[in-house]
Amino acid sequence: MIEKLTVSATINSLKIITEYIVKVANLGGLDKKATYKLRLATDELATNIINYAYTENNGVGDILFESEISDEVIMIKIKDLGIPFDPTTKLETELKTINIPIEERKIGGLGIFLVFDGVDQFFYERIDNENISTLIIYRK
Amino acid sequence: MELKINTTDKIQIVTIEGDIDSSVASVVTDKIVPLATAKAKIIIDMTEVAYMSSAGLRTLLSIHRQATNNEAQLILVGISEDIKDTMSVTGFLNFFTISESLESAKGII
Numbered sequence: 001m002i003e004k005l006t007v008s009a010t011i012n013s014l015k016i017i018t019e020y021i022v023k024v025a026n027l028g029g030l031d032k033k034a035t036y037k038l039r040l041a042t043d044e045l046a047t048n049i050i051n052y053a054y055t056e057n058n059g060v061g062d063i064l065f066e067s068e069i070s071d072e073v074i075m076i077k078i079k080d081l082g083i084p085f086d087p088t089t090k091l092e093t094e095l096k097t098i099n100i101p102i103e104e105r106k107i108g109g110l111g112i113f114l115v116f117d118g119v120d121q122f123f124y125e126r127i128d129n130e131n132i133s134t135l136i137i138y139r140k
Numbered sequence: 141m142e143l144k145i146n147t148t149d150k151i152q153i154v155t156i157e158g159d160i161d162s163s164v165a166s167v168v169t170d171k172i173v174p175l176a177t178a179k180a181k182i183i184i185d186m187t188e189v190a191y192m193s194s195a196g197l198r199t200l201l202s203i204h205r206q207a208t209n210n211e212a213q214l215i216l217v218g219i220s221e222d223i224k225d226t227m228s229v230t231g232f233l234n235f236f237t238i239s240e241s242l243e244s245a246k247g248i249i
Contacts, residue, residue, distance in 0.1 A: 011162060014161055033225075043162075047161070102232060103205070105201065107198055
C-alpha cells in the first residue's frame with residue numbers, strides 16, 4: 001500500500017503533514033510513542049526543507065511524501081527539488097552539542113538528531129535534482 | 141497555540157495551550173523571554189502542550205539563557221512524557237526545574 005502527499009514548502013503545511021503522518025502511522029499499527037517520534041522526525045525534516053531548500057527560488061517549491069507499508073516496515077520517502085542538502089552531515093555536530101551544558105550551547109538546531117532518534121533507519125540520496133530522505137520504522 | 145500570562149503574588153504564570161512547532165515557536169520566544177527580568181519568578185504551565193519540536197527546544201534555551209543572565213527563577217509545569225523524552229535525549233532535562241503541578245511549583249519558587 002502506498003500513500004502519497006504533495007504540499008507546498010510553507011510553514012502552513014506542517015498541519016497537513018502531521019495529519020498525513022499520523023494516518024500512515026495508524027495504518028501501520030504504530031503505538032502512541034512510535035507515532036509521536038515519527039511525527040517529530042518528519043516535522044524536523046519538513047521544517048528544514050521549508051526553511052532552506054528553496055531559498056534560491058524565493059521559497060517556492062513542493063515537498064513530496066511517499067509512504068509504503070509492508071509486513072515488516074513503514075518506509076517514508078520525503079522529497080524536494082531544492083538545493084542539495086544531506087541531513088546526515090549535520091548529525092555529528094548535533095551529537096556533540098548534546099553533551100555541552102546548555103549554558104554554553106549556541107542557539108542552534110537539534111532537529112537532525114531528533115530525526116535519527118525517532119526512526120529505526122535513515123538514509124539520504126540525491127537523484128536527478130531531488131533530495132530524497134528515507135525513514136524506516138520497524139512494525140513491532 | 142494560545143499563550144496567556146497572569147501575574148499573581150509577583151509570580152508570572154505563562155499558560156501555553158497547543159502544539160509548539162516551528163510555526164509558533166518564535167511567537168512563544170518573543171512573548172516569554174522579555175518576562176525574564178532581574179530576579180523575576182516565572183512558571184510556564186505546559187499541561188496542555190502535547191507536542192514540541194526542536195523549534196520549541198530553541199525557545200526553551202533562549203528563555204533559560206535570559207533567566208540565568210538575569211537571575212530569574214524558572215519552573216516548567218506539566219511536561220508530557222513525550223516532551224520529557226525529547227528534552228532528555230537532547231540533554232535539556234537536567235538543566236530545568238520541573239514540577240508536576242502549578243500548586244507545587246508555586247510552593248518552591
